[in-house]
Amino acid sequence: MRIAELSRQSGVPVPTIKYYLRENLLPPGELSSPNQARYGEHHLRRLRLIRALVDLAQIPIAQVKEIVAGLDSPTLPLHDQIGRAHRAITPTRNLTTTPEAHTAASRQVDDLIRSRGWTIEPDAPALTTLVDTIAAMHTLDHDYLTTFLDTYADAVEKFTTLEITAVTSRQTPDQIAESVVIGTILGETLISSLRLLAQESISAHLWTGHPAGPAGD
Amino acid sequence: MRIAELSRQSGVPVPTIKYYLRENLLPPGELSSPNQARYGEHHLRRLRLIRALVDLAQIPIAQVKEIVAGLDSPTLPLHDQIGRAHRAITPTRNLTTTPEAHTAASRQVDDLIRSRGWTIEPDAPALTTLVDTIAAMHTLDHDYLTTFLDTYADAVEKFTTLEITAVTSRQTPDQIAESVVIGTILGETLISSLRLLAQESISAHLWTGHPAGPAGD
DNA sequence: GTTTATGGATACTGCTACTATCCATCACGA
DNA sequence: TCGTGATGGATAGTAGCAGTATCCATAAAC
Numbered sequence: 001m002r003i004a005e006l007s008r009q010s011g012v013p014v015p016t017i018k019y020y021l022r023e024n025l026l027p028p029g030e031l032s033s034p035n036q037a038r039y040g041e042h043h044l045r046r047l048r049l050i051r052a053l054v055d056l057a058q059i060p061i062a063q064v065k066e067i068v069a070g071l072d073s074p075t076l077p078l079h080d081q082i083g084r085a086h087r088a089i090t091p092t093r094n095l096t097t098t099p100e101a102h103t104a105a106s107r108q109v110d111d112l113i114r115s116r117g118w119t120i121e122p123d124a125p126a127l128t129t130l131v132d133t134i135a136a137m138h139t140l141d142h143d144y145l146t147t148f149l150d151t152y153a154d155a156v157e158k159f160t161t162l163e164i165t166a167v168t169s170r171q172t173p174d175q176i177a178e179s180v181v182i183g184t185i186l187g188e189t190l191i192s193s194l195r196l197l198a199q200e201s202i203s204a205h206l207w208t209g210h211p212a213g214p215a216g217d
Numbered sequence: 218m219r220i221a222e223l224s225r226q227s228g229v230p231v232p233t234i235k236y237y238l239r240e241n242l243l244p245p246g247e248l249s250s251p252n253q254a255r256y257g258e259h260h261l262r263r264l265r266l267i268r269a270l271v272d273l274a275q276i277p278i279a280q281v282k283e284i285v286a287g288l289d290s291p292t293l294p295l296h297d298q299i300g301r302a303h304r305a306i307t308p309t310r311n312l313t314t315t316p317e318a319h320t321a322a323s324r325q326v327d328d329l330i331r332s333r334g335w336t337i338e339p340d341a342p343a344l345t346t347l348v349d350t351i352a353a354m355h356t357l358d359h360d361y362l363t364t365f366l367d368t369y370a371d372a373v374e375k376f377t378t379l380e381i382t383a384v385t386s387r388q389t390p391d392q393i394a395e396s397v398v399i400g401t402i403l404g405e406t407l408i409s410s411l412r413l414l415a416q417e418s419i420s421a422h423l424w425t426g427h428p429a430g431p432a433g434d
Numbered sequence: 435g436t437t438t439a440t441g442g443a444t445a446c447t448g449c450t451a452c453t454a455t456c457c458a459t460c461a462c463g464a
Numbered sequence: 465t466c467g468t469g470a471t472g473g474a475t476a477g478t479a480g481c482a483g484t485a486t487c488c489a490t491a492a493a494c
Contacts, residue, residue: 002470002471003470003471003472004470004471010313011313012313013452013453014471015452015453015454016451016452016453018472018473019451019452019453021472021473022473022474023451029472031472033459033460033461034459034460034472035458035459035460035471035472035473036459036460036461036471036472037471037472045357045358048313048353048356048357049357051313052313052353052357054451055310055311055312055313056310056346056349056350056353058308060450060451061450061451061452062450077424078420078423078424079420079421079423079424079425082416082417082420083417086413086416086417090410090413091275093272093273094272095272096227096228096229096265096268096269096272113414118414118415118417118418119417119418119421119422120414120417120418120421121417121421124413124414124417125413126409126410126411126413126414126417127410127414129273129406129409129410129413130407130410130411130414132273133273133403133406133407133410134407136265136269136273136403137399137403137407139265140262140265140266140269140395140399140403141262142395142396142399142400144383145380145383145396145399145400145403145404145407147383148376148379148380148383149407149411151375151376151379152376152407152408152411153411153415154375155372155373155375155376156372156408156411156412156415157415157419158368158371158372159365159368159369159372160412160415160416160419161419162365162368163362163365163416164416164419164420164423166361166362166364166365168423178357178359179359179362182354182357182359182362183359183362184413184416186350186353186354186357186362187362188409188412189346189350190347190350190351190354190362190366190369191369191373191408191409191412192343192346192405192408192409193307193343193344193346193347193350194343194347194366194369194370194373195373195377195405195408196303196307196341196342196343196346196401197330197335197337197341197343197344197347198335198370198373198374198377199299199303199377199380199381199401200299200300200303200336200337200338200341200343201335201336201337202374202377202378202381203295203296203299203381204296204336204337204338205336206295206296206381206385207294207295207296208296219439219440219492220439220440220441221439221440230483230484231440232483232484232485233482233483233484235441235442236482236483236484238441238442239442239443240482246441248441249491250490250491250492251441251490251491252440252441252442252489252490252491253439253440253441253490253491253492254440254441271482277481277482278481278482278483279481
């Protein structure tokens with residue numbers, strides 16, 4: 001397959017494909033002559049993955065690059081694959097909260113982790129985000145929202161176990177690596193849109209007095 | 218309070234505050250003379266909210282503008298407030314998936330909504346995202362991930378009910394409006410980081426053979 | 435009464451994610 | 465074999481976003 005065909009099948013414009021090739025998001029095609037290259041199914045799959053990450057999950061190109069670099073060397077154990085994906089989707093933020101709110105939030109998070117028996121490395125990317133978010137809720141005077149922390153954790157634990165076992169039951173290392181990325185990243189947009197739909201439905205029932213509640217009747 | 222003080226207390230540079238004023242993210246200060254304005258607690262709160270949305274939740278300035286515009290007219294019923302927040306955080310995407318994957322995904326989503334008894338307007342912003350995400354999982358050959366849809370929905374329903382009742386139990390309409398925004402948007406970053414931590418912990422236990430599981434023992 | 439800060443306007447900057455152009459080859463049908 | 469169009473690779477240009485920087489007439493503070 002030549003570049004025009006790759007473009008047609010993926011829906012990605014040729015100049016954009018060239019850009020992805022330049023940025024090493026896409027491995028180069030196999031050269032048959034100094035200026036002729038062939039692309040295969042692998043390129044098409046990769047291109048679709050890139051577009052899903054960019055368009056749907058809104059991951060910056062630089063992070064997508066990290067992610068696919070990880071896919072091309074799938075010799076890492078699962079735990080490290082996951083860590084890599086997490087690092088790629090967790091932006092480095094410059095915190096704005098006051099030190100007091102931050103330490104209070106830290107303590108709250110530590111308690112949570114301890115009470116649930118979680119094993120978290122202190123430099124886990126999501127840890128900073130969680131602490132910052134809770135600290136922000138404090139400084140915004142809406143810290144009552146953090147009373148649900150344990151309920152959230154309960155819910156989240158439930159499906160995460162499922163996800164991980166499903167991912168590990170994939171056949172080849174490449175499939176596992178891809179599953180980690182797709183499951184972690186697209187899984188997030190999926191869950192978040194489900195949450196919005198649930199909010200929509202529940203608030204519709206409460207407000208418009210619709211007969212049946214979303215939890216069934 | 219003058220602008221320098223506002224800047225000091227919020228940690229936001231003066232030129233940035235001026236930018237937010239220009240863009241109407243921040244209401245103008247009260248003019249005491251043609252070129253002197255005073256800012257109050259309200260401005261400080263608003264500024265902190267803006268930074269939380271921008272820095273933590275990565276919401277584009279244009280959407281933050283929509284969100285705070287909604288806060289300044291909190292006469293809408295809760296359901297509409299929620300709808301507004303949802304619209305603000307759901308980017309308009311140009312879908313890339315094939316029509317077949319899209320219709321298959323649509324059917325799957327319709328089934329889910331029906332089986333759960335949810336009431337969803339057909340133009341709900343999250344609906345498109347959910348369909349697109351599932352369609353992407355199909356085209357990426359990882360549609361087995363959608364077998365958890367119901368488990369996700371279960372989990373999500375559980376805490377969403379809590380959230381909504383908590384938000385409605387706030388005192389004033391302004392507080393409710395703010396709660397909707399913070400709960401919906403910062404709630405999302407909170408849940409997503411909790412999910413990442415749970416993944417991290419569970420994979421650590423599975424892989425490194427750590428004695429106690431995260432679900433307790 | 436001089437130094438500093440302010441509000442408002444306008445212009446500029448750095449970054450990201452592409453697009454556009456160019457050109458020397460290469461493929462392929464007439 | 466010739467000519468037209470596509471290709472790979474390089475380089476340059478663009479649009480949008482989120483601020484920054486500068487300027488200036490006026491006001492505040494000491």
